[in-house]
Amino acid sequence: MxxxxxxxxxxxxxxxxxxxxxxxxxxxAGATFAAAMGLTxxxxxxxxxxxxxxxxxxxxxxxxxxxxxxxTEFLIVGSxxxxxxxxxxxxxxxxxxxxxxxxxxxxxxxxxxxxxxxVSWMNDPYTxxxxxxxxxxxxxxxxIKAVFEFTNNDVEALDMRMHYMRNGGTTWSRNEDxxxxxxxxxxxxxMNMIQGGFSRHMQDLLKSQDIxxxxxxxxxxxxxxxGACIGLLGYHVPTGRYRVIRSKVTLxxxxxxxxxxxxxxxxxxxxxxxxxxxxxxxxxxxxxxSLISNExxxxxxxxxxxxxxxxxxxxxxxxxxxxxMFVCDKDGEFFMRDFxxxxxxxPVREAIMAGRGGDHGGLFLNLNTDIPVNRETVRPIYSRNIxxxxxxxxxxxxxxxxxxxxxxxxxEHGQGPIIDERGMxxxxxxxxxxxxxxxxxxxxxxxxxxxxxxxxVDYIKSVAAPANVDWxxxxxxxxxxxxxxxxxxxxxxRPWEIRRxxxxxxxxxxxxxxxxxxxxxxxxxxxxxxxxxxxVYVADQSKAxxxxxxxxxxxxxxxxxxxxxVRSGLxxxxxxxxxxxxxxxxxxxxxxxxWTAAKLVDGKMVVEKVEIxxxxx
Ligand SMILES: Cc1cc2nc3c(=O)[nH]c(=O)nc-3n(C[C@H](O)[C@H](O)[C@H](O)COP(=O)(O)OP(=O)(O)OC[C@H]3O[C@@H](n4cnc5c(N)ncnc54)[C@H](O)[C@@H]3O)c2cc1C
Numbered sequence: 001m002x003x004x005x006x007x008x009x010x011x012x013x014x015x016x017x018x019x020x021x022x023x024x025x026x027x028x029a030g031a032t033f034a035a036a037m038g039l040t041x042x043x044x045x046x047x048x049x050x051x052x053x054x055x056x057x058x059x060x061x062x063x064x065x066x067x068x069x070x071x072t073e074f075l076i077v078g079s080x081x082x083x084x085x086x087x088x089x090x091x092x093x094x095x096x097x098x099x100x101x102x103x104x105x106x107x108x109x110x111x112x113x114x115x116x117x118x119v120s121w122m123n124d125p126y127t128x129x130x131x132x133x134x135x136x137x138x139x140x141x142x143x144i145k146a147v148f149e150f151t152n153n154d155v156e157a158l159d160m161r162m163h164y165m166r167n168g169g170t171t172w173s174r175n176e177d178x179x180x181x182x183x184x185x186x187x188x189x190x191m192n193m194i195q196g197g198f199s200r201h202m203q204d205l206l207k208s209q210d211i212x213x214x215x216x217x218x219x220x221x222x223x224x225x226x227g228a229c230i231g232l233l234g235y236h237v238p239t240g241r242y243r244v245i246r247s248k249v250t251l252x253x254x255x256x257x258x259x260x261x262x263x264x265x266x267x268x269x270x271x272x273x274x275x276x277x278x279x280x281x282x283x284x285x286x287x288x289x290s291l292i293s294n295e296x297x298x299x300x301x302x303x304x305x306x307x308x309x310x311x312x313x314x315x316x317x318x319x320x321x322x323x324x325m326f327v328c329d330k331d332g333e334f335f336m337r338d339f340x341x342x343x344x345x346x347p348v349r350e351a352i353m354a355g356r357g358g359d360h361g362g363l364f365l366n367l368n369t370d371i372p373v374n375r376e377t378v379r380p381i382y383s384r385n386i387x388x389x390x391x392x393x394x395x396x397x398x399x400x401x402x403x404x405x406x407x408x409x410x411x412e413h414g415q416g417p418i419i420d421e422r423g424m425x426x427x428x429x430x431x432x433x434x435x436x437x438x439x440x441x442x443x444x445x446x447x448x449x450x451x452x453x454x455x456x457v458d459y460i461k462s463v464a465a466p467a468n469v470d471w472x473x474x475x476x477x478x479x480x481x482x483x484x485x486x487x488x489x490x491x492x493x494r495p496w497e498i499r500r501x502x503x504x505x506x507x508x509x510x511x512x513x514x515x516x517x518x519x520x521x522x523x524x525x526x527x528x529x530x531x532x533x534x535x536v537y538v539a540d541q542s543k544a545x546x547x548x549x550x551x552x553x554x555x556x557x558x559x560x561x562x563x564x565x566v567r568s569g570l571x572x573x574x575x576x577x578x579x580x581x582x583x584x585x586x587x588x589x590x591x592x593x594x595w596t597a598a599k600l601v602d603g604k605m606v607v608e609k610v611e612i613x614x615x616x617x
Pocket of ligand 1: 077078079080081082083100101102103108109110111112113217218219220253254255256271272273275276277278279280313411412445
């Protein structure tokens with residue numbers, strides 16, 4: 001029975017095991033590294049031959065912490081849209097690629113929901129795309145220019161649209177009368193769209209390549225030695241066994257963390273995945289990276305019914321900027337029909353603040369109008385749920401007078417570590433597909449990721465593996481994780497209580513609008529929650545599939561992610577896109593066309609204003 005889940009024949013750099021013994025000090029002993037390069041197949045720890053040299057250190061309680069070591073050239077964490085796009089590109093350039101994911105491959109992350117994603121791109125990236133997608137953003141202009149140049153040079157390899165078209169995207173759809181419909185046409189000049197961009201097709205294709213997949217592996221920290229990133233540290237979730245994955249370059253593609261966006265009955269006010277909890281942002285921040293775009297989320301409207309099915313994209317009903325004709329206030333007024341734009345949050349919030357919302361804290365959809373309800377007017381993903389609701393829950397959306405309660409939810413977060421024009425963070429060897437300053441991370445990750453991957457592959461040529469690996473760095477992290485699981489903190493708050501407290505504190509401060517008083521009050525609450533986190537009580541001390549332990553570890557990333565959003569929001573004295581301060585309701589380009597960057601200084605989070613890199617004309 002193996003604990004290592006390489007889906008591909010392992011080849012060189014296969015997994016092997018290293019054992020260390022706990023020292024009296026609590027720090028794990030350094031051990032002679034028995035390089036096992038050339039071992040094939042996954043180690044299951046059952047054979048001594050699979051293991052590195054077992055070092056007997058001065059262990060006081062005899063506790064043993066074992067870990068497995070994997071080697072690769074190009075390491076990607078996150079197998080969503082961004083990670084898979086990067087993996088294809090790096091692989092096509094000849095790199096040896098390993099992709100790590102916290103969840104089961106192709107069932108985790110936003111991509112794991114496998115909806116018929118709308119994938120869009122512009123005919124002419126320099127003009128059309130820049131105008132449509134980047135104009136209001138605070139994006140790193142040097143990075144964007146580099147992406148555009150890359151795009152123009154290599155159309156086919158640059159993004160996922162070709163892959164989608166070849167691999168099952170329903171770009172062309174047959175109508176009931178047998179005619180074909182081109183779903184690529186959109187209302188925006190120069191913009192093309194594929195519907196039916198099912199992520200599962202892409203992930204199946206990835207599995208068929210010689211790309212190693214280490215799934216069910218949660219990354220908890222970066223492996224940073226002498227200031228450079230030399231891999232990742234984490235553990236195998238089903239067994240609790242620790243893992244070191246060494247690499248020449250590492251790419252962060254862990255998705256947007258939206259789990260702080262409130263809690264309602266049995267779910268967060270986010271349809272994004274709980275897998276994305278800011279772990280990677282938290283790790284990058286702890287190692288000195290500055291986090292930007294913390295205060296910007298991607299928001300749309302989603303149903304709060306049926307009970308406990310709220311905020312569900314796949315089984316709910318909702319609306320974004322393309323479907324405003326059915327959105328109304330509590331009196332049934334369709335006040336959003338003339339609205340043009342994708343970011344709907346401001347008029348929605350203004351209506352709620354003016355007392356025109358429902359008791360659920362949001363607005364309504366009313367499908368009983370003279371506008372026909374079909375896949376043109378309601379997204380295909382939503383229209384299919386009309387029958388489902390009727391059959392399964394007895395909710396008839398066409399019943400006279402019925403209005404569907406909807407609320408703003410966060411489907412994306414812009415947050416990421418600052419990157420340069422190659423996509424490299426402030427830590428050499430660590431790249432990221434987030435952190436260029438976009439307001440949220442969606443749509444463009446298909447384009448950004450292959451570009452960043454190509455820069456990272458180039459970077460490999462200049463990297464030499466460290467002469468001596470300092471294993472004590474990894475061991476200290478595993479010791480920290482073990483202590484969190486085994487500490488006797490009886491009476492302390494449980495991990496899920498801490499999670500709820502973060503969610504409630506954030507949402508209360510953020511919706512329907514925020515201001516200095518609310519943000520300051522939230523910071524105070526977060527500081528108290530941090531005290532609870534220091535003595536978190538993980539009641540289940542087992543290693544196998546320990547959900548409490550995982551939640552406790554995740555809370556640390558989520559806290560960084562949340563605190564960065566709140567402190568950055570406090571600093572930004574203006575309103576822009578989805579960020580809305582009632583005490584500074586106007587956009588102020590003169591003072592705030594800038595990033596707010598959250599950084600760890602002397603153990604505390606400090607936020608500073610940072611200039612956005614501009615292209616010199
Ligand atoms: C419901 C919904 C509908 C959307 N619809 C559209 C649409 O139609 N069109 C569009 O362009 N965009 C859409 N978006 C936005 C788009 O899905 C996201 O922007 C996109 O998924 C981002 O891709 P990603 O690879 O960055 O993140 P994800 O696809 O979420 O992948 C991140 C991966 O990182 C893994 N991960 C996270 N933390 C760790 C860790 N510590 N260790 C190991 N692995 C980790 C996760 O398990 C996950 O698999 C939608 C988003 C949602 C939530």
